Amino acid sequence: MSHTIHSQARTTNRSHVTTRDGNAMTALETLLHNIDALKAQLDQIPPLQHSAILQALDIEYTYESNRIEGSTLTLRETDLIINKGLTVGGKSMREHLEAINHYEAVLFLQELDSAR
Secondary structure, rough: OEEEEEEEEOOOOEEEEEOOOOOOOHHHHHHHHHHHHHHHHOOOOOOOHHHHHHHHHHHHHHHHHHOOOOOOOOOHHHHHHHOOOOOOOOHHHHHHHHHHHHHHHHHHHHHHOOOO
C-alpha cells in the first residue's frame, strides 16, 4: 500500500495521505485504516489457533497462580497434569488437585462470561 504524504496549507500543519484512488486522508484516518487492515488480518487466523493460544494462557495463569501460593509444580508439570491427566512423582496430591481445580475454575468463569 503506497501512500504519498502531502502537507496542507502552512496555517493548519495537518498532514494528508493521498490514496491510490486520489482521496485525501488525514493522519488519523490513515491510522484507523491501518488498524482496520490489521484487524482483518487477525480475523483470518483460524479459530483453532485462537483456542490453542487461550488454552496455553489458561495453563500459564493456573501455573503462576499456584506458584504464588507455594506450589512446586513447574509449568510443564502443570500442563501434563491438566492436559494429559498424569501425576508427577514427588509432588503432593494437593498440588495436583490445586492445578486441576484452578484450571477448571478458569474454564467455568469463561463459560459464565460466554453465556452472557
